[in-house]
Amino acid sequence: MDSLWFRKFGGTGESASDIVRLFCFPHAGGSASSYTALSRALSPHIDVRAVQYPGRQDRHRETPAGDITELAGRIAERLRDSTETPYAFFGHSMGALVAYETARVLHTWQVPAPVRLFLSGRGAPTAAPNRHDVLPDDRAILTVVRSLGGTSAGVLDDPELREMALPALRADYRALASYRWLSGDPLDLPVTVLTGRDDPVVPVTEAARWSEFTRSSCGLRVFPGDHFYLDPQVAGVAEALMDELRPLARR
Known part of the structure; x- marks a missing residue:
């Protein structure tokens, strides 16, 4: 697996054929390390x-990607040979859109689909830009x-670190502002939507609309x-993911 694109922060005590692989997609301006705590909570x-x-x-x-679907295509290309082991996607905020679009690309290529999509901190897509983006x-x-x-957020208080973070933030928000959902058939795979009860940019009603984008089941989990x-x-989220994923592991 391409270690430039996919990073591992926690060990697994079981053989690769006995576990589900979870690919986690970061938020705008975020990096792979934002999932360190979740990775360790889910190990082994x-x-x-x-x-x-x-x-x-x-x-x-x-150069940061300036387009959501283009980024999804690049990720899908590097995933297409790693889909024999059962796998799932977790995406938070912008990462939820990238995870969803990556699943759509893989579907068009007729490769094995994720066993589940976990879409967090993001309302369902629309044909118009989200005003918060x-x-x-x-x-x-x-x-x-x-x-x-x-x-x-605290990184932005340091001028040097802020200048290092801004190029990725600019590109990510440019990608979000230009994103338009292109009409297509709903995916035929189960979805779990996760959101914060007091999220100022994602009302629970908008998060719940993800159910319109799958032919399969769609659960909603609201966290404080x-x-x-x-x-x-992170502990509660890890438990929620485990509830869905452990039954899907190969026996």
Whole structure:
């Protein structure tokens, strides 16, 4: 598996054929390391691989992707030979869209589908841009990121670290602002939607609309917290993922 794109932070005590592999897609401006705590909470039962987008951390010299579907296609290309082991996707915020679009690409290629999509902190897509994604300049981006919080918000208080983070944030918000859902058949795979009860940008009703995008089951789990509910609720989220994934592991 391509170690440039997929990072592993926790060990697994079982053989690869006996576990489900979970690919985790970061939020806007986020990196693979944002899933360190979740990876460790799920080990050794789930083989977690966090996606490292271009343009951040050790890939900071690469040009960040400026288009959601283009990024999804690049990820799918690197996943298509790793779909024999049962696998699932977890995406938070922007990562939920990237995970969903990656699943759509893989579907068109007729490769084995994920056993489940976990879509977190993001409302269902629409044909029009989400008003929270259309930000005019760096100042607006920084204001929104600070207001949403999360473990990475404190990085923006350091001028040097802020300058390093801005290129990825600009590209990600440009990708979000230009994203348009292209009409197509619903995916035929189960979905679990996770969201924070007090998320200021994702009302629970918008998160619940993901049920319209699958022919299979769609569950909704609401956690205490806001947009980055995952940080303080990592143990509860890990338990929710385990509830869905452990029965799917190969016996």
